[in-house]
Amino acid sequence: MRGLSNKRVFITGAAAGIGLATATRFYEEGANLILIDMPPIEETKLKELFPERMTYLQANVTHKDSLAMIQGEMDKGIDVLVNNAGITRDATIHKMTDEQFDQVIDVNLKAVWKLSQMASLYMKDNGIQGAILNAASVVAHYGNFGQTNYVATKAAVIGLTKTLSKELGKYGIRVNAVAPGFIGTEMVRKMPEKVVAMMNEKAPLKRIGEPEEIAAAYAFLASDDARFITGTTINVDGGLVLG
Numbered sequence: 001m002r003g004l005s006n007k008r009v010f011i012t013g014a015a016a017g018i019g020l021a022t023a024t025r026f027y028e029e030g031a032n033l034i035l036i037d038m039p040p041i042e043e044t045k046l047k048e049l050f051p052e053r054m055t056y057l058q059a060n061v062t063h064k065d066s067l068a069m070i071q072g073e074m075d076k077g078i079d080v081l082v083n084n085a086g087i088t089r090d091a092t093i094h095k096m097t098d099e100q101f102d103q104v105i106d107v108n109l110k111a112v113w114k115l116s117q118m119a120s121l122y123m124k125d126n127g128i129q130g131a132i133l134n135a136a137s138v139v140a141h142y143g144n145f146g147q148t149n150y151v152a153t154k155a156a157v158i159g160l161t162k163t164l165s166k167e168l169g170k171y172g173i174r175v176n177a178v179a180p181g182f183i184g185t186e187m188v189r190k191m192p193e194k195v196v197a198m199m200n201e202k203a204p205l206k207r208i209g210e211p212e213e214i215a216a217a218y219a220f221l222a223s224d225d226a227r228f229i230t231g232t233t234i235n236v237d238g239g240l241v242l243g
């Protein structure tokens with residue numbers, strides 16, 4: 001795929017699941033990776049997977065100190081930001097605590113806004129026609145039981161993506177989102193089996209997705225092949241959203 005070689009690509013939540021698959025895909029495309037995640041031990045694991053062109057930032061995207069560290073790395077250059085880090089804290093409305101609500105807002109929405117602000121400022125000031133890519137979810141389109149907090153953030157990410165694309169288009173910065181369906185990662189393994197089975201039944205392709213299938217959409221949207229695409233959300237969900 002054209003145009004990703006030697007690009008500086010920041011990926012949040014890169015130590016597992018979709019983030020790790022996305023890191024792998026961009027690495028194969030020749031990108032320089034700046035991988036952001038929380039666990040301290042991940043650096044060794046990541047060094048084995050990505051022996052060169054990789055920097056690991058042990059950072060929590062909701063913490064001020066971490067954001068300062070990420071800013072320091074962005075000041076050396078950024079071409080692509082993948083706002084992938086996301087969490088669930090599920091409970092139905094009468095059981096959900098303020099803490100559960102706030103945690104999900106902070107990671108899935110506020111950090112996306114903050115990192116987009118930081119990345120786009122660098123891109124604008126340095127004439128970089130970069131790409132910002134955000135993790136939405138298929139549930140933003142139709143809601144999901146027990147996830148008022150999570151679904152609200154994912155719907156907000158779609159609106160934020162549209163708005164940022166309008167604000168940043170004049171600088172040549174593109175902003176897009178990917179809305180995954182149910183993908184085989186830790187996040188989905190925590191869900192009740194019957195819910196996942198029900199979703200598989202509803203999807204025209206009748207199966208759960210692979211993290212690599214989401215990574216492919218991010219790689220496409222970051223590439224020159226997507227140079228006229230901005231403000232959109234691509235559903236990568238086996239057709240689930242139709243159901």
Ligand SMILES: NC(=O)c1ccc[n+]([C@@H]2O[C@H](COP(=O)([O-])OP(=O)(O)OC[C@H]3O[C@@H](n4cnc5c(N)ncnc54)[C@H](O)[C@@H]3O)[C@@H](O)[C@H]2O)c1
Nearest residue numbers: 013016017018060061084085086135137180182183185187
């Ligand atoms: N798996 C799915 O079916 C699915 C569906 C729709 C959307 N998504 C979205 O895709 C993204 C990735 O999902 P996943 O399934 O790979 O999740 P995952 O739980 O497998 O991995 C998420 C990663 O993000 C990291 N992370 C969490 N909070 C962080 C923080 N504050 N700072 C830094 N890193 C943090 C975790 O440590 C973890 O490595 C999320 O935004 C999720 O909402 C996933």
